[in-house]
Amino acid sequence: AEDRFQVHAVDLLVVDAERLDGPLLNPLPLSFSASRTHVFSALLQGSGVYLFPMLFSAQQLADALLAGEATSLCCVPTIVRNLFDIVGERSTPIFAKLEALYCFGAPMAPAEKIRAKTSLCANFVQVYGASICGRISALSGSDLDAHPDSLGRVLPHVLLQIVDDD
Numbered sequence: 479a480e481d482r483f484q485v486h487a488v489d490l491l492v493v494d495a496e497r498l499d500g501p502l503l504n505p506l507p508l509s510f511s512a513s514r515t516h517v518f519s520a521l522l523q524g525s526g527v528y529l530f531p532m533l534f535s536a537q538q539l540a541d542a543l544l545a546g547e548a549t550s551l552c553c554v555p556t557i558v559r560n561l562f563d564i565v566g567e568r569s570t571p572i573f574a575k576l577e578a579l580y581c582f583g584a585p586m587a588p589a590e591k592i593r594a595k596t597s598l599c600a601n602f603v604q605v606y607g608a609s610i611c612g613r614i615s616a617l618s619g620s621d622l623d624a625h626p627d628s629l630g631r632v633l634p635h636v637l638l639q640i641v642d643d644d
Contacts, residue, residue: 500526500548500549501520501525501526501528501547501550502516502528502548502550502551502552503542503543503550503552504516504517504528504529504530504552505532505553506554508529510583511609511612512582512607512609515612516552516580517529517552528548535560536560536561536564537564539561540564540572543573543576544572544575548576549576549578550576550578550579551573551576551578551580551599552581552582553581554581554582554584555581555583555585555586555590558586558594561598562593562597567597568596568597571597571598571599572598573598576598576601578599578603579598579602580603581594581602581605582605582606588627591617592623595622601619603616604616604629605630613636614632614633614636615629616633
């Protein structure tokens with residue numbers, strides 16, 4: 479278990495090399511490996527972490543993001559979709575203070591990823607991974623604009639092997 483934690487910590491230290499200036503807001507349970515690893519990484523980088531109450535509405539989360547000090551958020555696609563209901567259609571991101579909005583845990587449609595970048599946070603990052611090995615790929619920035627149907631780039635510390643055409 480200790481070796482697994484170290485792999486996850488190195489995973490996030492490498493990927494999140496651009497250090498965020500402020501605290502992370504985490505509304506997810508720490509029993510979820512992506513949430514836990516993300517929190518540990520923030521702490522290892524010297525960032526603060528706010529743990530949001532487990533039961534919350536999208537409006538409560540939006541209010542906390544708009545009023546609080548958090549500069550990054552980790553969430554799952556369901557939360558992103560619920561935030562869409564709150565903010566509606568926008569041409570500029572409502573959470574302008576966020577340096578990054580990390581989303582993991584399940585796939586999203588290409589249009590949802592573009593909408594999250596346009597209406598929620600300009601640095602929307604869709605992350606794919608597995609509990610046993612951590613993060614595998616990430617999609618953000620110009621890659622998201624050009625290839626929203628992609629799973630992103632394989633992360634530098636990951637060895638990927640394609641075993642067949644399917």
